[in-house]
Amino acid sequence: MGLRDDVAKVLIPEDALQARIVELAGEINAAYTDEDRPLLVCVLKGAFMFLADLTRHLEIRHEIDFMETSSYGAGTVSSGVVRILLDLERNIEGRHVLIVEDIIDTGRTLDYITRNLRTRNPASLRICTLLSKPARRVIDIPIDFVGFEIPDEFVVGYGLDYAEIYRNLPFIGVLEEEVYR
Ligand code: PRP
Numbered sequence: 001m002g003l004r005d006d007v008a009k010v011l012i013p014e015d016a017l018q019a020r021i022v023e024l025a026g027e028i029n030a031a032y033t034d035e036d037r038p039l040l041v042c043v044l045k046g047a048f049m050f051l052a053d054l055t056r057h058l059e060i061r062h063e064i065d066f067m068e069t070s071s072y073g074a075g076t077v078s079s080g081v082v083r084i085l086l087d088l089e090r091n092i093e094g095r096h097v098l099i100v101e102d103i104i105d106t107g108r109t110l111d112y113i114t115r116n117l118r119t120r121n122p123a124s125l126r127i128c129t130l131l132s133k134p135a136r137r138v139i140d141i142p143i144d145f146v147g148f149e150i151p152d153e154f155v156v157g158y159g160l161d162y163a164e165i166y167r168n169l170p171f172i173g174v175l176e177e178e179v180y181r
Contacts, residue, residue, distance in 0.1 A: 003165070003166060003168075003169060004169070006166070006175055006176055006179045007156075007157075007169070007173040007174065007175060007176070008173070008174050008175060008176045008177070009173065009174050010171050010172070010173050011150060011153070011155055011171075011172045011173060011174055012148060012150075012158075012171060012172040013171050014170045014171045017130075017147075017158060017170075017171065017172065018053065020147050020148065021050070021053050021054055021057065021130075021147065022057050024054060024128065024145050024147055025054055025057030025058050026057075027145055028054075028058060028060070028098070028128065028145060029058060029059050029060055031126075031144075031145075032060050032062070032096060032098075033060065034060055034061045036060070036096045037061050037062060037063065037095075037096070038060070038062045038063075038095075038096040038097065038098050039062070039063045039064070039065055039090065039092060039095050039096065039097050039098070040054075040055065040062055040063070040064045040065070040098050040100050041064075041065055041066070041067055041088065041097055041098065041099045041100060041117075042064060042065070042066050042067070042100045043067055043068070043069060043099060043100065043101045043102070043109070043113065044066055044067065044068035044069075044085075044086065045068065045159070045161070045167070046101070046102035046103065046159045046160050046161070046167070047100050047101050047102040047130075047159060048159055048167075049102075049158050049159040049167070050100060050102055050130045050147075050158065050159055051064065051100050054100065054128075062098075063090075065088045065089055065090050066086060066088070066089075067084065067086060067087060067088055067113065068084070068085040068086035069082055069083060069084055069085060069109055069112070069113060070082070070083050070085055071083075071108060071109050082108055082109050082112040082113075084116070091120070092117065092120050092121075092122045093120055093121045093122065094121065094122070094123050095122050095123055096122065096123050096124045096126075097117060097122040097123075097124065097125050097126070098126050098127075098128055098144075099113060099114070099117075099125070099126070099127045099128065100128050100129075101127065101128070101129040101130070102129070102130050102131060102158070102159045102160055103129065103130065103131040103132070103133065103155070103160060104127075104129045104131070104132045104133070104137075104141060104143065105133050105136050105137075106136055106137060106138040106139065107137050107138055107139035107140065107141040108138060108139055110127060110129075110141045111139040111141060114127070114141070126144040126145070127141065127142070127143050127144050127145070128143075128144060128145035128146075129143055129145070129146055129147065130147040130148065130158070130159075131147060131148055131149075131150050131155070131160075131172070132146050132148070132149050132150070133149075133150055133151070133152055134149055135151065135152040136152055148172075150172075153174045154174065154175060154180065155172050155173065155174055156169065156172075156173055156174075156175055157169030157170070157171050157172050157173045158170060158171060158172050160172070162175055162179065162180055163180075
């Protein structure tokens with residue numbers, strides 16, 4: 001049995017993901033100038049694949065850095081407790097910062113990260129997320145660039161995991177319930 005046998009349905013196929021990422025990159029190219037030299041902050045681990053594809057379609061000069069936070073543990077529901085596991089390498093004071101996330105669910109992670117980064121006085125702070133689940137929002141987060149709004153289903157693939165597995169799938173899928181019961 002392979003990983004794909006655990007997937008009940010494909011929610012967003014690979015070609016639709018890639019086409020939308022090209023559009024998002026176009027929006028980001030238009031929103032910044034070369035002089036802005038934005039710093040893309042990839043929120044690990046989930047956003048690693050999105051960042052890798054997005055950055056290849058950016059034409060503006062930019063830099064990348066990484067942060068790792070954890071909120072879910074091994075379950076499928078956000079615990080609400082956010083921890084910083086890895087912090088940025090760079091000082092962001094006076095920098096144009098674009099946070100790159102895979103998914104915004106309750107909004108707790110991004111609320112924590114944006115409040116934390118604002119204390120470091122960036123010139124601007126914007127958010128780009130591939131996926132958003134508006135039905136589950138607990139804290140309202142203004143999102144500047146959104147790939148897809150999705151229904152309240154537990155999704156994996158394209159960076160998103162269940163118990164650290166399935167991140168490598170090139171599409172966004174919904175797991176068979178028996179996998180996480
Ligand atoms: C996921 C996702 C977001 C967060 C969204 O990360 O990457 O960071 O949860 O949920 P929220 O809006 O309810 O806070 P997770 O903690 O699972 O870590 P991972 O990216 O390393 O898998």
